Amino acid sequence: MTINEAFAASTSDGERISGVLQRPDGSVSSRGSVVVAHPHPSYGGDMWNSVVDAVCRTAVELGWSALRFDFRGVGDSSGRHDGGRGERLDVAAVVEHADRLAPESAIVLAGYSFGAITALGVAHPRIESWLAIAPPLGDEDPPAAADARPKVLLVPAHDQFCPPEKARRATTWVSTTIEIVPGADHFLSGRLSVVAGATERLLELSR
Numbered sequence: 001m002t003i004n005e006a007f008a009a010s011t012s013d014g015e016r017i018s019g020v021l022q023r024p025d026g027s028v029s030s031r032g033s034v035v036v037a038h039p040h041p042s043y044g045g046d047m048w049n050s051v052v053d054a055v056c057r058t059a060v061e062l063g064w065s066a067l068r069f070d071f072r073g074v075g076d077s078s079g080r081h082d083g084g085r086g087e088r089l090d091v092a093a094v095v096e097h098a099d100r101l102a103p104e105s106a107i108v109l110a111g112y113s114f115g116a117i118t119a120l121g122v123a124h125p126r127i128e129s130w131l132a133i134a135p136p137l138g139d140e141d142p143p144a145a146a147d148a149r150p151k152v153l154l155v156p157a158h159d160q161f162c163p164p165e166k167a168r169r170a171t172t173w174v175s176t177t178i179e180i181v182p183g184a185d186h187f188l189s190g191r192l193s194v195v196a197g198a199t200e201r202l203l204e205l206s207r
Contacts, residue, residue: 001025002060009069009093017090018076019047019069021101024060032106032128032206033098034059034199035067037091037115041074041081051112051133054192058199065102069094071118084118091122099126106206110199111135113161113186120144120151131202133195134186136161137170145173150205152177154198156184156191 003023008016036055039045047068056066071087072079079086091109098107106128111119116135120142129150144151155167157180170176179198184191 007067007097009090009097011072011086011089011093013086013089015072015079015086015090015093016077017069017072017093019067019094019097022056022060022066022068024063024065031063032108032203033065033067033102034108034110034203035069035091035094035098037087037109037111037119038068038071038074039113039115041071041114045114046070046074049112050192051188051195052115054195055110055112055131055133055199058196059203062200062203064108064203065098067094067098071115084114084121087114087118088121091119092124095122095124095126108203108206117142123147128206129202131199133198134159134162134188135167137167141170141173145170145176148174150175150177150202152179152198152202154179154181154195156181156186156188158183158185160186162186 005021036052038049047070059066070077073081107126109119109127110131112133116132123143133154181194
């Protein structure tokens with residue numbers, strides 16, 4: 001049985017970030033927590049996105065807790081969209097919320113699209129690993145690139161924004177694995193089982 005519980009996290013710049021904690025059995029999992037960041041809000045992205053849902057659902061099925069949330073300016077979260085800058089503070093606030101709930105458990109940070117590149121921009125000390133799904137990589141490497149903790153980049157074979165040939169530059173990053181999703185574009189329609197599989201493999205390697 002999955003228990004859904006609303007939460008709010010406060011950012012270092014004073015915003016209130018609204019989210020939902022999903023627990024496998026009504027208590028915070030001892031296995032760990034997965035924090036999941038959603039795609040770009042300007043294109044309809046929010047915490048109920050289907051890719052976000054696939055990650056959360058898989059985590060709970062494996063006995064982890066999942067924390068999904070709305071970035072600033074989305075849903076019940078305060079503030080306004082900040083082009084990825086303030087959104088890093090949103091991610092950090094939810095990671096810290098997960099830490100307070102289960103201070104001895106692992107925290108895995110995942111994100112899809114805008115959420116993926118934003119997550120890679122947060123190198124909080126409590127993060128054990130990252131799962132970046134269809135990350136729209138830019139010209140500059142995000143902070144996680146030089147971090148020794150594990151990173152998995154799940155890249156659609158026909159991604160319109162960051163195809164595999166562009167994503168392969170991340171093979172120069174520390175502790176980074178790139179997995180290609182055959183036949184998929186950036187929106188991963190019909191490929192949620194691949195997202196679930198990547199999530200499962202990463203979590204099984206974590207504490």
